[in-house]
Amino acid sequence: MAGGAASGGKAQTDTYKEARTLLLLPSWLVLGFFVLIPVFMMLIYSFLTKEFRGGVIWEFSLAAYDQFFFDRGLFGDDAPSIEWTYINIFWRSIWQAGAATIFALLIGFPTAYFIATRPPNSRQMWVFLVTIPYWVNLLIRTVSMKFLLRDQGPLNDFLMGIGIVDSPIHIINTDFAVQLGLFYSYLPFMVLPIYAAVERYNFSLSEAAADLYASKWQTLRRVLLPAVKPGVIAGCILVFVPSLGSFLAPDLLGGAKNFMIGSLIEEQFKGNAGNWPFGAAASMILLSLVLIVLMLSARQQNKGEGV
Numbered sequence: 001m002a003g004g005a006a007s008g009g010k011a012q013t014d015t016y017k018e019a020r021t022l023l024l025l026p027s028w029l030v031l032g033f034f035v036l037i038p039v040f041m042m043l044i045y046s047f048l049t050k051e052f053r054g055g056v057i058w059e060f061s062l063a064a065y066d067q068f069f070f071d072r073g074l075f076g077d078d079a080p081s082i083e084w085t086y087i088n089i090f091w092r093s094i095w096q097a098g099a100a101t102i103f104a105l106l107i108g109f110p111t112a113y114f115i116a117t118r119p120p121n122s123r124q125m126w127v128f129l130v131t132i133p134y135w136v137n138l139l140i141r142t143v144s145m146k147f148l149l150r151d152q153g154p155l156n157d158f159l160m161g162i163g164i165v166d167s168p169i170h171i172i173n174t175d176f177a178v179q180l181g182l183f184y185s186y187l188p189f190m191v192l193p194i195y196a197a198v199e200r201y202n203f204s205l206s207e208a209a210a211d212l213y214a215s216k217w218q219t220l221r222r223v224l225l226p227a228v229k230p231g232v233i234a235g236c237i238l239v240f241v242p243s244l245g246s247f248l249a250p251d252l253l254g255g256a257k258n259f260m261i262g263s264l265i266e267e268q269f270k271g272n273a274g275n276w277p278f279g280a281a282a283s284m285i286l287l288s289l290v291l292i293v294l295m296l297s298a299r300q301q302n303k304g305e306g307v
Helices: 002-006 020-045 063-069 084-116 120-135 138-149 154-161 175-199 204-211 216-244 248-254 261-268 276-304
Strands: none
Touching (some): 020 276, 063 084, 063 276, 084 120, 084 175, 084 216, 084 261, 084 276, 138 175, 138 248, 175 248, 248 261, 261 276
């Protein structure tokens, strides 16, 4: 008892200390086999030479990274210049994923707040309604979105039927269609972390702010948002990162003019005309970008917590 009191109630022994390694072994095996080994293979492939019929030749080469960043002409003997084609695809991917994340935040935050403020016995039903469409395969949902948005689809039929527009609105094969597809694909990843944060929020703080004559906007900006900031950051990351590497929404809803980095990588591993080292190099560049985003987010959170 005295030992427990002196330590402020913290446990002095680790019950599972001896079995810790054994208990973690299945997790490490799964992570190693399904995450670390594939990433390490992509890293190796990115430094190999392309085989003419697909695959790789086991000879070290920086040609894949050189192809991504530099243009050396049709025959490869011109003076190098910056290859803007792939850089623009990368930038378009960042922009599209960022726009989808903003859309998801604008819709997801009020939705999460609404669910968290419902009576406790009805919250699970609202969470169920948010997640139930995602029991269907992503490919099927994306194809359904394409059917809904096409020029002769239900959306345009409805708008023309009620007299809002006189002719169909062209949405398919536009940036907006891609953003809408990404938003629809990953919206629950925004709602659920924010919902969990708002559910733990102490609403007496908002009441205290109102007693001190704070407006609703001031309460939201200075009290609620700082309290649920970890959930907002987690939701933004969970939407932005998979959107950045997505290829289904750009391929089915955006067309050739809205090529994204995920589509570029996918193309390099399809058929005999693919360039595996280049696809692996693009994957590693994308992975590096994602790691930078995660590191900046972790650093920002540590600053906010005063670590």
